[in-house]
Amino acid sequence: MSEAVQSPHAAPAPAKRSALQRLMAQKTIWRGIAAILGFIVFWEVCSQFKGWFGIEIWWIGKVAPPSLVLATWIDVVQRPGYWESWYLSFMRVFLGFMIAQVIGIPFGLALAVNKYFRDIFFPPFEILRPIPPLAWVPASIIFWPTTELSITFVTFLGAFFTIVINVLGGARTIDIQYLRAAQSMGASQWDLFRRIILPGTLPSIFTGAAVGMGITWAVVLAAEMISGGGQQSGGGLGFFIWSSYMGGAMEQVIVGMISIGIAGYLSSSLIRYIGVTSMPWRRLF
Amino acid sequence: MKEPSNVIKDSVSAGVNMSGVFKAYGEEWERQQVIHDFNLEILPGQLTAIVGPSGCGKSTIVNLMAGFETPDSGTITMNGEPITGPGVDRLVVFQETALLPWLTAFQNVVFGPKLRGDMDSATLKAEANRILETVGLTEFKDKYPLQLSGGMQRRAELARAMINQPLLMIMDEPFRGLDAMTRELMQEFYLRLFEESRRTNIFVTSEIEEAIFLADRVVVLSNRPATVREIIEIKLERPRSFEMLSSSEAYDYKRQAMEILHEEALKSFKRTGGQSDFIDAYAKRAD
Numbered sequence: 001m002s003e004a005v006q007s008p009h010a011a012p013a014p015a016k017r018s019a020l021q022r023l024m025a026q027k028t029i030w031r032g033i034a035a036i037l038g039f040i041v042f043w044e045v046c047s048q049f050k051g052w053f054g055i056e057i058w059w060i061g062k063v064a065p066p067s068l069v070l071a072t073w074i075d076v077v078q079r080p081g082y083w084e085s086w087y088l089s090f091m092r093v094f095l096g097f098m099i100a101q102v103i104g105i106p107f108g109l110a111l112a113v114n115k116y117f118r119d120i121f122f123p124p125f126e127i128l129r130p131i132p133p134l135a136w137v138p139a140s141i142i143f144w145p146t147t148e149l150s151i152t153f154v155t156f157l158g159a160f161f162t163i164v165i166n167v168l169g170g171a172r173t174i175d176i177q178y179l180r181a182a183q184s185m186g187a188s189q190w191d192l193f194r195r196i197i198l199p200g201t202l203p204s205i206f207t208g209a210a211v212g213m214g215i216t217w218a219v220v221l222a223a224e225m226i227s228g229g230g231q232q233s234g235g236g237l238g239f240f241i242w243s244s245y246m247g248g249a250m251e252q253v254i255v256g257m258i259s260i261g262i263a264g265y266l267s268s269s270l271i272r273y274i275g276v277t278s279m280p281w282r283r284l285f
Numbered sequence: 286m287k288e289p290s291n292v293i294k295d296s297v298s299a300g301v302n303m304s305g306v307f308k309a310y311g312e313e314w315e316r317q318q319v320i321h322d323f324n325l326e327i328l329p330g331q332l333t334a335i336v337g338p339s340g341c342g343k344s345t346i347v348n349l350m351a352g353f354e355t356p357d358s359g360t361i362t363m364n365g366e367p368i369t370g371p372g373v374d375r376l377v378v379f380q381e382t383a384l385l386p387w388l389t390a391f392q393n394v395v396f397g398p399k400l401r402g403d404m405d406s407a408t409l410k411a412e413a414n415r416i417l418e419t420v421g422l423t424e425f426k427d428k429y430p431l432q433l434s435g436g437m438q439r440r441a442e443l444a445r446a447m448i449n450q451p452l453l454m455i456m457d458e459p460f461r462g463l464d465a466m467t468r469e470l471m472q473e474f475y476l477r478l479f480e481e482s483r484r485t486n487i488f489v490t491s492e493i494e495e496a497i498f499l500a501d502r503v504v505v506l507s508n509r510p511a512t513v514r515e516i517i518e519i520k521l522e523r524p525r526s527f528e529m530l531s532s533s534e535a536y537d538y539k540r541q542a543m544e545i546l547h548e549e550a551l552k553s554f555k556r557t558g559g560q561s562d563f564i565d566a567y568a569k570r571a572d
Contacts, residue, residue: 177383180353183371185397185449195400199387281387281429 040066064251069258072251081235088236090263092148092220096155097213104160104212105205108167113197125164133158133219151223158219159212166211170204171197203282206275210268217264237263298485299364299374299452301327301350306359308345319345321510323359327453332479332486334496336542337506338549343489344380346511347457350487351377363453373401376451380458382438384430390441391417391426397449413448419478420444436467443478456488460495469527472498480524493542497535498525505542508549515545 023029047065050056076082111118111125133154140150178196187195224238235243237260244252276283308320319342327333337343348354349361352371361368363375384393394413398404404412417426420440422433430438439459446454456475460468476499479486490496496503503517517538521529529535 175381175383177379177381178385180351180371180377181379181383182385182396182400183353184351184373184376186373186401191400195396196385199385202387279387281431 064254069251069254072249073255073258076252076255082240085235085237085240086259086263089220089224089238089260092151092155092224092236093213093216093263093267096152096220097159097209097216099152099156100159100163100212100216101209104163104208105167108164108208109171109193109197109201111164111168112171112201113193125161129161129165133215134222137223151220154223155216155220158215162212162215163205163208166204166208167201170201170207174200202279203275206271206279209271210275213267213271214264217260217267221260298329298483300329300485301325301453301487302360302362303346303350304360306349306361307357308342308349308354309357318510320349320356321512323512325504325513327485327487328502329485330483331501332488332499334488334490334500334503335506336490336493336496336503336546337511338508338546338553339491341506341509341549342511343491343506344457347377347455347487347489350453351375351455373397373449374452375455376446376449376453377455377457378439378442378446378459380461382430382442384438384441384445386430389427389429390422390433390437390444393430393441394426394445394448396445413444416444416448417441419447420474434467435463436471439463439471440474443475447478452485454484454486456486458489458491461491468495473527475499476525493539493546494530496542497521497538498527498530503538503542505545506549508553514549515541517541 017025043060043063044065044067046057046060047063050061056062107121111122136154136157137150140153141147144150144153174197178200179192182192182196220236221238221241224236225242237256240259241253241256244250244256303323303325306320306323307318308323309316309318311317323346335343335346345354349356350368352368352375355369368375384390385396388396391413394417395409398409398412414423414426417423420443422437422441422444425433425437425441430441433441442459459475460471463471472495479499488496488499493503497519500519503519504513505515505517506512507514519538521532521534
């Protein structure tokens, strides 16, 4: 009857595999690749439909096919200007984002822990918050001595408000029992801040960073389009799209758009990775 | 002060006295009296259970004794010293787990001593491992709280309280939300710890049986605003076992407490306007 008892040697020890092998064995990765390939095929067929069958498909039929975009891309990557645009946009995003973190996190924490600070600074903060970062562009071009600085400033604004709101919300929802438990074990005010409020806010800090990073990309590109590539400020991916559009090179516009998509994906992956490694207690399930 | 004979006098235990304590919440025009002229003596080395209808202000009493809140008037003293704020000598084990989610079980246990720096790290490590073994968590000491089951979390929390060697342990409905089986195991486990250490314990609960099983004295509270309705001395012998709960003594204790709680429940039912009609109608029909 019950002869299906497993011998202790039934399961061979799994062979050691490299990180890449493990990654390639994941179904998630393959699904992601299949989805992207599927989308590209769909796009190619729709774009070529008119040429092949004489019927133009609404909207997507007007877009250049991926084969053409790829050819343009291969051409574009050989120009140093393209990589310079990557570099410039990345630097602007990174700079604005980092300044927003450095100012936003302490500001949000101060709002959360001090009632007087909150009473004074929260109302003006809330009035400034709904103003779209792009509405700041004309003003910041006047305020700041260089175009570069005004772009960075607008980028900073994009991330700042999101970061502050997340930090404030996260710190305010920390369970009071954690604070009480620590207090009754002899924690000082500084201990409470450093050992309870700070780690307790960390998840919200990363949520704010991830959302803020997205907004920063959106803002920097728009800012680049508006301020343009003058003598002072070089192109950037936003300006790359704008000038391609002005020159009527639609394939290049799409190259620029996809470049931004990849740049944004890389940035948010980096934030997620830092978040996961610095909060080991959160990846338990 | 007359003390029951089964109390072992322990030099590291504390007595607590609350006299004439008032506490209300809310702004002036809508002030809610939560505790009204509250007098209670907690005897050293005893396990005192506090039972009362839900929402009667039990947690407020806990917060006052722990020093998280201050009374509007009246005095609360521990060993004669007034309580002015939270202190290491009184530790609270909370209803829901208050283990810090970003620390492992071990790190949670050593959190307090490490903060105060009152043990060198080798001693602390040995002591923490010893206590974790007592609560049966040696294998799980490097797990984060979210990786532990409900019962394990409560045991880790007990361990965290024990390592600080408080003079007074305040348990605020610590086993609420556990399934029946785990709850029984935790009660037995907790009882064993108490009977070995004989430190002053206050155990707040809404379960009468739990109170009778654990305590030396059961304090039955009235509805909000909370006052002491009755103190029942539980004369079951120690060490306790679950069979004792089916003795006639235990049954009498239970009935006594149930009667009071029933009265209190009816009172609060009647106070809430519309429902009084229902009770009246019910009473008439019963006649």
